[in-house]
Amino acid sequence: MEPQLSWYLALSAILFTIGAAGVIIKRNVIAMFMCIELMLNAVNLTFIAFSSFFQDVTGQLFVFIVMTVAAAEAAVGLGIIITIFRNRESLDVDDASILKL
């Protein structure tokens, strides 16, 4: 059986939901971060699927942009995480609910 567009979309939706639920449920900042990446890649999957379905390359261009931004975000985000850990000796986001130490 040929893979259908709907299969990809369903997988993408599942991945996005897992990511969104993870961001809300997880307290560990690293885990939250990974969940965000998961949501981004779920969206990428949707782009690729539509790009292939419509035989249009634009969707693939968007994927590259998303990946670039995700890489930049990872660099910045990890930097922030390291700083927070140094200051609070904890990776629990609820411990960082106030800005002042």
Next chain:
Amino acid sequence: MENNLLSLIIFAPLAGAAINWFIGRRLRNEKFIGLIACGAVAVSTVVAFYLAFKAGGALRSTEPVFDHLWTWIQVGKFRADFALAMDRLSGTYALFVTFVGFLIHVFAVGYMHKDDGFYRFFAFLNLFMFAMLILVLADNFLLMFVGWEGVGLCSYLLIGYYTDKKEAGDAAKKAFITNRVGDWGFVMGIMLTFFLTGSISFFNKPAHGVTSALQTIAGMSAVDPFTWQAIFAGGVTSIAILLFIGAAGKSAQIPLYVWLPDAMAGPTPVSALIHAATMVTAGVFMIVRCSAIYTHAPTAMFVVAIIGAATALFAATIGIAQNDIKRVLAYSTISQLGYMFLACGLGAFVAAIFHVITHAFFKALLFLGSGSVIQGMHHEQDMRRMGGLKKYMPLTFATMLAGWLAISGIPIFAGFFSKDEILWRTWSAGLFSLPSPAWSKALWFIGALTALLTAVYMTRMMVMTFWGTERFREKHLDHADGVQGIHDDAHHDDHAIHEPQESPWLMTVPLVVLAILSTIGGFIGVSYALGSLVGLHPTNYIEQTLDPVVAKVPVAKAEGEPAAEPVWLSHPPQPTDGAPAFVSLDESPATHSAEEVGAERLLALVSVGIAAFGIVLGWIIFQKRPLLAMPRILENKYYVDEIYDAAVINPINAGSREGLWKIFDVGVIDGFLHAIGDVVKEGGRAIRHLQGGFVRAYAAIILLGALAVIGFFAYFGVHAMRLVP
């Protein structure tokens, strides 16, 4: 005729003020400051005389000298130029303002010697001259108002010159605030003038496309009816009344006179210059300038005459009971200003200006003389502590004698001619601005009674000051009960007894010059009836000069008939190329009926009798008993200040404090602002829980929001918001 020299008259004092303010304050050199200040006014004086008397000058032709500096405001039809004009009226005014001003400046250099604020005083004094000359030379109402406010400001600054004395500050505020009431009338009058005529200019200036507001009114065919309703009709009578409110404020007439006696808290040269000779006569000047308006408004003229006569008598009675030498002169000034308004109200505009001029001479003299006395007495102003000064200050005494005789109305002295002219014009006034012939006789009686009182109180002042026992040696208890005196200087705690001494020449020379002018100054306006009495036919210069620039009261016919159209002789002036200077009026005996001349002579005799009687009466009463107690009600100025306090000031204070402050400010304004603050505060308190700092909560909110948006479009379709066509 255009002549740019004209602006030098106003800008020389301004430059003097600037130099003294910026450079004089650093140098602190009395010679430099005095030289700059007097020099600036001297420049004005010389230029004023040159422009007035040169061939084709302001006083020698009927054409004014113009100086158009720039167009100040032009909005639609409204146009106000920064332009000066010297016609016969403003020329006459400029002459005596600059000349008397110069003498007073010189006097002040001696009087203010060793004062800490020497530079400040002269900067203000020069600034005053600048504003006063703008007022006089302005060619439109609005520029005149600039000068009007300028002199008000300088008056405020100079009354409050002694900043360490509370009464000086209070007096300055009182003067300023009382004048605001008058200014309201002036501004409203200007607006109404513009509304009715479409112009605020005094002169026709075809080159600039300006027509004269005064000429427009002069050209109106009918005069306003002589009824009280005319005042509120919004016509010419309303303009005249509003302008008179302004004049009453500046020239200290009932009911706005209360500031002038208190203004004596300023240094004496200020009292002489601003509060006697020049600024306070600005109201008279304005009314004469607007004579075309007044000759169309008989009701307004009637009001002016009544107020003037009432003020003259009222102030004279108060003047009798004052013990402060400057206060006597202050009330005398108010009284004399009343005379001038009386003359204006009866259409004798030229006589009013004549009295302004002679009054400037003798009142400046008397004030400067009192300043000399105060200086000689080491800053004592209470006449009860003077006496016998003629031995110590012979020159001051001699000059003040001239002023005394002039103001009392003794013949050959200046005051006699002008006062007699006013009294004669009052007696012979037509029915244009009076309801019945009895009124002119009643007003004459008030004027004559005032003349009597004037002679009495001036004699009292002279007797208390220069004759009698030398009371300054007496060890006086502090009689604070009756002393409402304002002490001229901060040294009044220095109660040691000094020998009085004559003032330095800087002060006595102006006194002598003014004494000469007070003696002979009246000869510029000798009327035909008096001149022919001694077989002479002297030219009545003042009459001939000013007659072409004032409007004439129409001669009223028999009762019931409408008054004739007012006669208007100027604006636009007739070309007088090559014509000799003074030929306008026919002074030949043919123009004067024998009856009139006889009546005028008789009346002059009566007024001389009144003056002499007043002096004798004053002499008899006060020579023996200079300290004779005066009626309490007079000494307390009819309690007018107290009445004003109770009727106006206290209610305003109470209303402001209890109503505006405690209810409106605290309740409404503060309440409104606090309510806004409270709403924001409580709202913030309620929704701040949304921002708890928990990242996961934020994520959940974003997610819910996204779901809501997606759900919305999923349910209603993408066209629900009409975003997609």
